[in-house]
Amino acid sequence: MYPTLRKFHVLALASALAFGAASQPAAAADDGKISIMVGGITKLIYLPARLTEQLGYFKDEGLNVELLSQPAGVDAENELLAGAVQAVVGFYDHTIDLQTKGKNVESIVVFGQVPGEVEMVSAKSADTLKSMGDVKGKTLGVTGLGSSTSFLTQYLAQQHGIKSTEYTMLPVGADASFIAAVKQGRIDAGMTTEPTVSALLKGGEAKVLVDMRSVEGTKAALGGTYPASSLYVQSAWADGHKAQAKKLAHAFVRTMQFIHTHSADEIAAKMPADYQKDKALYVSALKASLPMYTADGKMPADGPDTVLKVLAAFNPSVKGKHVDLSKTYTNEFVTAK
Template sequence: MRPTFRAFRHIALASSLLFGIASQHAMADDSGKITIMVGGITKLIYLPARLTEQLGYFKDEGLDVELLSQPAGVDAENELLAGAVQGVVGFYDHTIDLQTKGKEVKAIVVFGQVPGEVEMVSTKSADAIKSMADVKGKTLGVTGLGSSTSFLTQYLAGQHGIQSTEYTMLPVGADASFIAAIKQNRIDAGMTTEPTVSALEKSGEAKVLVDMRSVEGTKAALGGTYPASSLYVQAAWADAHKAQAAKLAHAFVRTMQFIHTHSAEEIAAKMPDDYQKDKTLYVSALKASLPMYTADGKMPADGPATVLKVLSAFNPSVKGKHVDLSKTYTNEFVSAK
């Protein structure tokens, strides 16, 4: 019996040591670096990510945060699922799409109560395309196939009875690559954000066709608010790192309050110079974007249902599937004191 007892004692001791190491590792994770992938860090829809860093709010919370940039949100999502990053600043709709694929991801801070997206039409095509009812046979630019812009594009066209097979969607990215696609006549129209919108308007190369930078414009286009830019994480990470999640949320909520209590000029002054090569244009674009930001980081009450409606219409992963919207976001961390 003694060898058996001794063996059990060794097993218990080993288990205790392993538990202690695991606990230490978990605590180390809580105080270690957090890497966040941003779906295009210079886009104004994602401005809160860099602004929070510039204001020093991450450091105020005792956090070591690294921001990386990935032009398409769908690619940033893949980095999260692979465990390469702890969070993504991207569109909330990814959390719905991923739930239907058995992945639990939730938004813990909402930056944009509306998409901040604008369907721009090339000036050369403006006479032929007066609204989304005129896109049949045209080539429409999106950031990437399967991206949020592709589903929004399909929804806007679908409202006019135009099927996705009746036009071409071309992935052209954002910023300079989107502008190049317009200039080179590779697309007739396309969906993009600020400051690209203001740059194209200033150069006279494109005009606004559908404006989703404000609540009013978004409700007219989509029938309700459409929470978009947000910080989302894997649910398991949030459950295991509640202290970190709450600190992250608090840092971002401070930024949202800063945005709502300062002018576009004051906000722009906090941003890096390389984000605003044309400062006048940048401030103008920021002024046009201010209505889209939430004041408190919370999910708009009617938002998730609007997003689900859009995705259910054109996302094959979501169409006909049951989605528990309560698991796609939480206000727990932005409400924590």
């Protein structure tokens, strides 16, 4: 339903970077249409994007919003920098990584106070891979190289003293492609989200190794809350389109309030039928995911520091660099009346 933008947009990014144009707001925004790239639109971590559309909140704000889907957050990020889209629904950590590369991008709505990610171990490898301390020589699945899942995977392994050179990260995407990678034995373990987690558990193909769907599980794995799924834009776009940014934020905040005042069954009833090929499984996965959502779209006070700590531990783009966290997010639009 939502086509992936063609690969020439990546070429557009290279051209934009060469001429210093990538830091400018996308010209396409001037026609009133807002294109939002979602890093995997069927993932429950990004449910607010589709749900907001389903509830009619974009239209209530007078917005013309187009939702597009890209399997990996790093690819969605590239579309934003290329000017192909005006906003991305992806992980907040990209805003920190990009600042160290001279790109000013900020989160204007936070959907998840935790990653909602789960490291799953293949049933075939479960006997020898009982923790992230056992990943030496293993192949670990991530959505894409340089994606948030690769950041988190490296951090979790490093916590056990294992270097990124001691295992292989394989980009396998999400949803059906992730499940296929597990079934075909191409990965020993991998990081994914709901409803893929519940589907693998139901089929017996994999088991949970590290669970970051709740605040408790995330604090145990990362040492604090970890704001993840969010709506982020180029800062220049936000500065030049404050009215649109405010309306977008207001629409999403209404959705976060809807999520916190309705049951998993009621929320699922608003989602497209093709998202719920197994309705019972979808509702169960959604119920397991509800604790991760913010109620108001605001950035958790301790969140940015935790994310920076994770990135600075291994990411060469961030390690040793000064990062002004105040420029990586704003609550201005979610609190605007």
